[in-house]
Amino acid sequence: MAKVIILSYHYPPFDVIASQRALGYANAFRDSGFETIVFTHSWQMENKAWICGAKTSDEMEGGIRVVRSRIKEKPHADKSLTRIGRRLTRNKRWKSGDFETHPLTRQIRDDGKSRFFKLIESEQPDLVLGIFSPHFNLDWAAQSLKHGAKHYALDFRDLWDVRANTSFQVDSELVTHIRTNWKKWSGKASLLSTVSQPYADFLAQEFGQSVISICNGFTEKKVAQDHDDLFTIMHAGTFYAHQKLDPVFQLGQKLKAGGRDFRLRFIGVKGDMANRLNSLTEQYELGKCVSVEGRIPRKEALDEISKAGLLYYPCWEGFPGVYSGKIFEYISSEVPILLLPKDENVVQELVEETLSGRGFSLAELEAAHEYVISVMDGINGQERNWEKIDQYTRSAQCSHYVELVKKLV
Secondary structure, eight states, rough: OOOOEOOOOOOOSSSHHHHHHHHHHHHHHTTTTOOEEEEEOOOEETTEEEEOOSOEEEEEEEEEEEEOOOOSOOOOOOOSOOOOHHHHHHHHHHHHHOOOSSSSHHHHHHHHHHHHHHHHHHHSSEEEEEEEEEEHHHHHHGGGGGOOEEEEEEEESSSSSSTTSTOOOOOOOOHHHHHHHOOOOOOOEEEEEEHHHHHHHHHHHHHSSEEOOOOOOBBBBBBBOOOSSSSSEEEEEETTTTSHHHHHHHHHHHHHHTTOOEEEESSOOOOOHHHHHHHHHHHOOOOEEEEEEOOOOOHHHHHTTTSSSEEOOOOTTOOOOOOTHHHHHHHSSSSSEESSSSSSHHHHHHHHHOOOOEEOOGHHHHHHHHHHHHHHHHHSSSOHHHHHHHHHHHHHHHHHHHHHHHTOO
């Protein structure tokens, strides 16, 4: 029986989309007959925040052996160095491939490294799969060959910067060191993967090696539940500064002026994101039409998605290859999708080929308004290409990956 060790910082119960990618790989390897081991960390919830606990564990979880590392002490920032000292130390760290800045991530790395390599030495796996982020997963996977692994593979859930494959990319000493080390760590990899074809093309050019695309996908189809009494246009999850939000509020103004009853609902936001939405709500005078809500468990969020009348997503214009994990959860529901603005890239292609919704540019606000009215009136939004949608289940994507691994081991 072939043996695989998956090295992932994120893994359940850590309730983020990154954990689902690692779990998808683990399930696919297990279902294909691999002895499957996951090396991760002792995640637990404390004061509504995920932390790494102080206990190690090594247990079977659903037919998968999960080895969890701990942290020995509470992480803290090093304040002993002067500003110049920190800069000199930083440059030395960058050159060596140390790019972690968060105290918790650094503590997890420092306390987990020796245990990971002892696991490699004792298990002698056929493959080590290292998932980025953080950066040290790439380094450890590459080093695993020296400790007895027969092959290693690297999976890039993201680029080092969302701007990396665009004209927005800013050259800096940090970026130079990241690119140098990523290329070094990828040099002897038997398989390289990432989340979209534009990212794969970019990394292939960076590394001078073939890179495949494995989309995040979704776990299961969510059949639409009874809709909310009030027609709800919903966005679930995080926003980023690059995403344009004004258009959906302008759309809301049009619906309000036309006498339509509706609600713009944003769930899973807090801090600066919530402040931004509240400011736009006030600016466009939509106070009674907008609901801004905090984070809820992932399963609850999926249930809420299936109750919406329309799912809204503002694409990343000018950033090719950015899907965002939520878009796959969107297409798994029977709720139509509104892309505003559309990206004329991977998200638009996904929504169009699966017949899951429509996308509109910033100049097409009136057409977007007409589309929303047609969905509200039950004219549009009923079709789906389920054959295409099934290709984007997480199990289908990860099973394809495992078939490629079988050719190696």
